[in-house]
Amino acid sequence: MTTAEVNKETSHDVLDRYLVEHSMRRTPERYAILDVVVARRGVFSFDQIERELATTITGGISRSTIYDTINILIDASIIQKVNLPIKGTLYELCSNERHCHLICTACGKVKTVVDKHTDAFMNTKRYPAFNANSYHITVMGLCSTCSRKARKTKSND
Numbered sequence: 001m002t003t004a005e006v007n008k009e010t011s012h013d014v015l016d017r018y019l020v021e022h023s024m025r026r027t028p029e030r031y032a033i034l035d036v037v038v039a040r041r042g043v044f045s046f047d048q049i050e051r052e053l054a055t056t057i058t059g060g061i062s063r064s065t066i067y068d069t070i071n072i073l074i075d076a077s078i079i080q081k082v083n084l085p086i087k088g089t090l091y092e093l094c095s096n097e098r099h100c101h102l103i104c105t106a107c108g109k110v111k112t113v114v115d116k117h118t119d120a121f122m123n124t125k126r127y128p129a130f131n132a133n134s135y136h137i138t139v140m141g142l143c144s145t146c147s148r149k150a151r152k153t154k155s156n157d
Contacts, residue, residue, distance in 0.1 A: 011038045011078055018076035029061050033069040034078070042112045043082055043090040043101065046070065084110065084138055098122070098135065104143035106150075111143070 015034055019026050036052050037044070046066065054060045070091065073079045082090045086103055087110060098119050102111040122135050142150065 014076055014078055015073070018072065024072070029057075029065050030069045030072065032057055032061065033066055034073065037070075037073060037079055037091070038093065040093070043084070043087075043092045043110050045087075045090050082136070085140065100137040100139055102139045102141065102143075104146050105140050106142055106146035109143050109145075 011034055012031065015030065016026065018024075019030070033049065033053065036049055036056070040048075049070070050063065050066055053066065070079070074081060074091075077094050079091045080094050082092055082101070084090055084101060084103055086105065086108055090110070092112070097114060099112050099114045100118060102113060103109075118137060122132075125132070
């Protein structure tokens with residue numbers, strides 16, 4: 001299933017169809033995990049999802065159920081893995097929107113940005129014997145908070 005198809009339907013519909021097609025059970029835990037994931041903005045870690053579920057679901061959900069469901073959501077093209085330097089494996093909702101990840105090398109914060117200039121530039125690129133349909137750009141640097149801290153520390157020295 002393409003990300004365009006996912007955008008046309010609700011995430012519950014996509015998960016329903018995937019589970020039926022693969023003869024898997026439609027459990028409340030899977031849908032609870034899906035709801036937490038879909039409510040997130042930007043990239044997220046397994047641990048963030050686990051912590052959020054622990055505070056919203058009485059009795060919590062086991063790590064293995066969360067892990068298995070994350071993999072199901074990847075296979076169903078609802079979310080995708082994002083391997084970022086410093087941060088390791090994170091996840092984000094699948095989207096047709098091309099974007100860049102800005103990673104602070106001091107605090108590790110990740111910001112997702114859409115840059116029409118980068119998109120325009122990437123649309124001009126042609127590669128021999130290769131038809132590109134997406135790209136992933138990671139920019140490393142300091143976030144505004146860490147930049148201010150660095151300037152303040154430097155001025156105090």
